[in-house]
Amino acid sequence: MTESRRPVVFIHGLFLHASSWSPWVELFTEAGYAPVAPRWPNEPETVAESRQSPELVANTSIEDATSHFRKVIDGLDDRPIIIGHSFGGLITEKLLGEGYGAAGVAIDPAQIKGVLPLPLAQLRSALPALGNPANLHRSVALTAKEFRFGFGNALPAEESDELFEKWSVPSPARPIFQAAAANFVMHSEAKVDTANSTRGPLLLISGAEDHTAPAVITESTLKQYRDSTAVTELRAFEGRGHSLTVDHGWREVADAVLTWLKEHGL
Template identity: 30%
Template sequence: MSSTPICSTIVFITGAVVTSASWDNWKSFFEAEGYTCYAPAWPHKEAPAAELRRQHPHSPIAQNGLADVVQVYTDFIAQLPVKPIVIGHSFGGLIVQLLLQQDAVAAGVAIESAPPLGVVVANWSLVRSVLPMLGLFSSLKTTFLPTFAQWQYAIANGLPLADQQKYYDELAAPESKKTIRGALSLDARIDFRRPHAPLLFLAGGADRIMPAALNRANHRRYQHAGSVTDYQELPGRSHALLGQSTWREDAAFVQRWLAALS
């Protein structure tokens, strides 16, 4: 296996209801391995999570649509000297898939990815977790903010209570219901028949909001035989995979996968 990466630049793509600080551990890990790393914030989400929560429910974050968030990363990548590796979590995984479709990146890793349009599975925990975020009977002019109980169930299940609270305090942020609903729109459409840069799906075995079955269905939709599309399920990982005690092991797995592409 080669130790030379396919590219030495990584752009981390944040998921919904959190800030880009969710990548701090992974960013430090890959920087120590010689990568140049970036974790751009979503529009109106540059401030610390506690400050963003104080703006809820009338935060400017409510203005964001999926296309607005994708454009942030498209523009950021366009000013880089080379096509980067992109690593996204949750909603960020969907954005990874959309960027691969644009032929904008060297490789992509979609961790516990939100699915593109048309990828569905029957799963009660998914419905219970996602339905509140859609805010179907509330104004799109206001933001959604998960309660701590919702956070415990959908995102941080299996973590010690102290860690659940710590990550909520440090990371939980209001989210645009327009952006979440965008995953059900044509803005989230993927042409699974197209050739694409190498793509790795990582699924959490204990993930309730983006369960492994959904990640497998997402992976299986890709049909271009000449493109690398890999899948790995990580037992015991909840949706808070990036901050679980196993995060370093998981980051090292991604690093090895990237090195093997060279």
């Protein structure tokens, strides 16, 4: 009888398509896992289709997406390792806090309720959405220039533009509004159960040059877990921006995640 392979659920964030996880899925399959990279609710199958029908994902909330991934996990044979980037990282934290994962990795996670720093670079990165209150119920697409500031600032301009053409898609603006207002909303959907001591281990990863989710945000996120005795660790990657899951250095981050999982017997 063959040993079952541990499932892994990859959750992408805003402005990248689910297929951007493809190299990770291939690597984790080779490493003996059973990875999947589900799309967000109503997200079209391809980058091209996503660009053609941006209205399909409009108004999707943090809870809409989280509920969607709960159902994905409920359909698996075993509790998965959950790996998320940006708002996918925030959703990873929510799911892990609810007991849905054997472990979680939140890469450059979006700001959860309780995190107070608000760096200027983060505000500028959010302006394509937050700059117009009417965007709350719309989807928003980045320009190549906006993508370079928010994702590719630590890359040569040519590589940033290539990643923009390959992976960038319109995304719902609503989660950005929700995260921005989280500390002023009692029952914010950006709230995470950071006190849960029975959850699986959590690895937070930050890119030191990230504009969209600056390292100070991830450091402050770590502090939110001070009341939990569960394993919570932080790994910072110097010289890396928000593109660290898809740029030329993605393998360094992925290998670090695989090493961490093995260290924890997963």
